[in-house]
Amino acid sequence: MWYCLPTHRVLGGRVERRARCVELLAESWQYILDNQDRFGEAVVVHLRLSIIALLAAIAIFFPIGVLASRSGRAGAALIGVVSAARVVPSLAVLFLLLPFFGLGERPALIALTLLAGPALVINTDAGLRNVDPVALESARGLGMNAFQVFTRVQLPLAVPVVIAGIRTASVEVIGSATLAAFIGAGGLGTFITSGLTLLDERLLLVGAIPVTLLTLGAESALGGLERRLTPPDAA
Amino acid sequence: MEASRADVANAAATIEFQAVVKHFGGESRAGVDGVSFTVDPGSLVVLLGPSGSGKTTLLKLVNRLYEPTSGVILINGEPSTAQPAPELRRRMGYVIQQAGLFPHYRVAENVAVVPKLLHWDKRRIRRRVDDLLDLVGLPPETYRDRYPAQLSGGEQQRVGLARALAAAPATLLMDEPFGALDAITRSRLQDELLRIHARFGQTILFVTHDIEEAVRLADQIVVMCEGKVVQYDSPLKIVMTPANEFVADLVGADDVLRRLSLVSVAAAMQPLAGEVVLAEAPTVPHSARMRTALGTLLESGAPRLLVVDDDAAPVGTLDLRAIQDASVPHVAGRSEQVAASLAESAR
Numbered sequence: 001m002w003y004c005l006p007t008h009r010v011l012g013g014r015v016e017r018r019a020r021c022v023e024l025l026a027e028s029w030q031y032i033l034d035n036q037d038r039f040g041e042a043v044v045v046h047l048r049l050s051i052i053a054l055l056a057a058i059a060i061f062f063p064i065g066v067l068a069s070r071s072g073r074a075g076a077a078l079i080g081v082v083s084a085a086r087v088v089p090s091l092a093v094l095f096l097l098l099p100f101f102g103l104g105e106r107p108a109l110i111a112l113t114l115l116a117g118p119a120l121v122i123n124t125d126a127g128l129r130n131v132d133p134v135a136l137e138s139a140r141g142l143g144m145n146a147f148q149v150f151t152r153v154q155l156p157l158a159v160p161v162v163i164a165g166i167r168t169a170s171v172e173v174i175g176s177a178t179l180a181a182f183i184g185a186g187g188l189g190t191f192i193t194s195g196l197t198l199l200d201e202r203l204l205l206v207g208a209i210p211v212t213l214l215t216l217g218a219e220s221a222l223g224g225l226e227r228r229l230t231p232p233d234a235a
Numbered sequence: 236m237e238a239s240r241a242d243v244a245n246a247a248a249t250i251e252f253q254a255v256v257k258h259f260g261g262e263s264r265a266g267v268d269g270v271s272f273t274v275d276p277g278s279l280v281v282l283l284g285p286s287g288s289g290k291t292t293l294l295k296l297v298n299r300l301y302e303p304t305s306g307v308i309l310i311n312g313e314p315s316t317a318q319p320a321p322e323l324r325r326r327m328g329y330v331i332q333q334a335g336l337f338p339h340y341r342v343a344e345n346v347a348v349v350p351k352l353l354h355w356d357k358r359r360i361r362r363r364v365d366d367l368l369d370l371v372g373l374p375p376e377t378y379r380d381r382y383p384a385q386l387s388g389g390e391q392q393r394v395g396l397a398r399a400l401a402a403a404p405a406t407l408l409m410d411e412p413f414g415a416l417d418a419i420t421r422s423r424l425q426d427e428l429l430r431i432h433a434r435f436g437q438t439i440l441f442v443t444h445d446i447e448e449a450v451r452l453a454d455q456i457v458v459m460c461e462g463k464v465v466q467y468d469s470p471l472k473i474v475m476t477p478a479n480e481f482v483a484d485l486v487g488a489d490d491v492l493r494r495l496s497l498v499s500v501a502a503a504m505q506p507l508a509g510e511v512v513l514a515e516a517p518t519v520p521h522s523a524r525m526r527t528a529l530g531t532l533l534e535s536g537a538p539r540l541l542v543v544d545d546d547a548a549p550v551g552t553l554d555l556r557a558i559q560d561a562s563v564p565h566v567a568g569r570s571e572q573v574a575a576s577l578a579e580s581a582r
Contacts, residue, residue, distance in 0.1 A: 138335030141300060141408075142348050142398070143325030156339045231338040232382045 028205040043210060046187035049105065049177045050214075053112030054170055061117045062162070065124025079125055086118040090176040094183055108177070108185035115176050116169035123165025127158030160230040167222040174215045178207065188214075247277040247438045248311050248405040250297065255306035257292055257462075265304070266292040268462035274455075277436040281449040283485070284459035290442045293459070294408050297440060298324045310406070325349055328399030328407040328437075332414045334391040336383035342368070342394050343379040349402040367397040372427060389420035393427070400431070407439045413448070425451055446486050450474065450497045458482050471502045476565045483564055491562045495525040503561040504542045504551035516541040521550055525561050528553055 032039045068075035094111045101107035131154050139153040181189030188207045195203030257267040267289045274280050282290035295301045297308060299320040308315045336345050343364045350360045365375040371393040383391055413421040432439060443449055449456050450470040458466040466478035474497045477483040487493040501521040517535040519528045521542050532540055539554035
């Protein structure tokens with residue numbers, strides 16, 4: 001990959017390096033064409049890991065975020081703990097779980113679900129807390145009960161921030177799913193691990209580029225959703 | 236397009252405060268401290284007082300955004316706690332200063348909030364929304380599909396008013412609704428409110444700290460200070476005979492021109508008693524403020540003015556003596572001497 005970096009170009013041999021870079025990409029592409037089954041399966045596994053982990057995380061951590069936003073001090077304390085937990089690196093989470101859950105897809109899913117947690121809890125809590133209290137008071141004043149105030153006013157107004165949390169979490173999950181290969185869960189990370197072992201740059205790119213594209217795709221899709229669900233500002 | 240009257244006005248409510256106290260935890264003084272008075276059905280009562288006087292708290296006790304520490308509020312003779320708070324609130328319009336529109340709802344959806352809570356059918360809601368937007372002076376075709384962020388402050392407040400009126404509430408609670416608007420917009424909306432009130436006759440409780448607004452709108456004014464009701468009277472009485480120094484200060488009783496701008500000509504003139512009218516005298520409309528009358532008198536140099544009604548028919552006369560009388564407050568407990576010196580300075 002480093003052959004593509006522009007700084008290397010000024011060192012001379014510009015033409016060869018650029019040629020090598022193109023060659024490498026072509027070789028990676030050829031590898032994909034030659035191993036369509038393996039590649040296809042890796043993409044499917046990668047997406048399956050990411051999507052299941054993300055959905056599980058939303059199911060678990062969105063409610064926790066809601067509870068945090070509704071319970072003054074305890075909520076604030078919880079958010080502190082969750083923020084602190086965020087600094088634990090993905091790889092560490094993966095290996096910490098190893099003694100308990102062994103190798104394979106299950107521990108990978110658990111780890112990825114946990115990794116998505118902080119972004120979801122923090123954003124859900126912040127989104128709900130920061131809804132304009134005037135809107136909430138007028139909702140109550142007009143005769144909405146507590147459930148209606150939450151579902152019709154507070155949650156819809158917090159949704160953009162919640163989606164931003166899902167976006168952050170999805171980037172984290174799709175990226176970290178690469179590491180799942182280290183504990184034998186498969187996915188696009190397998191190409192990277194074999195590339196590293198075999199010192200085969202071609203394989204590294206077969207893993208890395210699709211992961212990057214998936215991440216960017218998820219990011220922009222959720223970004224679009226976020227914009228669509230944000231109430232319009234002054235036109 | 237006219238909303239039918241039956242659809243809009245349920246019978247106006249009577250609201251009765253009985254020794255209502257609201258004490259907030261952690262505060263030494265009660266927010267509302269033993270308030271008792273009765274609001275007649277269909278009247279527009281202004282709660283007037285400086286900030287911290289308890290007027291907003293009192294308003295929120297009516298629709299139970301706050302619950303009283305002790306005392307009872309009777310609505311049509313029934314305690315406000317007789318039914319669940321959300322149901323009580325759906326039958327009371329509520330308008331607040333920042334309008335409090337829901338930014339994710341279009342104008343039509345905002346107005347439709349309470350009818351939806353009451354499970355009206357779609358066609359009825361749609362018709363009702365259009366009628367209400369017409370009523371508050373926002374053409375439905377133009378405004379129905381806009382979002383609050385695309386409206387001016389005045390337009391937002393009109394939508395807020397339409398939303399409060401949506402289910403034809405017998406009671407309207409308004410918490411400094413026009414406080415954040417510029418003077419021209421405010422005065423326009425005050426006119427709209429008076430028009431709507433004249434047409435549908437709801438009972439309205441209106442909170443403000445602005446004495447001019449209070450005098451302009453109120454049938455009765457409740458002056459509040461430190462959680463207590465200091466005076467409950469007609470606007471004229473509040474201005475002419477303040478119950479104590481606090482009320483006198485609030486209405487600016489010592490500022491002659493200010494007082495004259497609060498008292499209407501109709502309240503201070505000598506009614507015509509069948510005598511022949513001086514043809515020469517300059518005229519002043521009976522709805523004008525005394526300040527205007529004084530200006531007209533000084534400008535013309537005439538000894539007195541002829542007061543005419545809306546149809547330009549003469550109804551009374553006004554001379555300098557009458558204007559002087561209107562400029563001197565009768566503050567309870569204030570010595571005659573002070574009143575005399577005030578009269579002196581008025582001259």
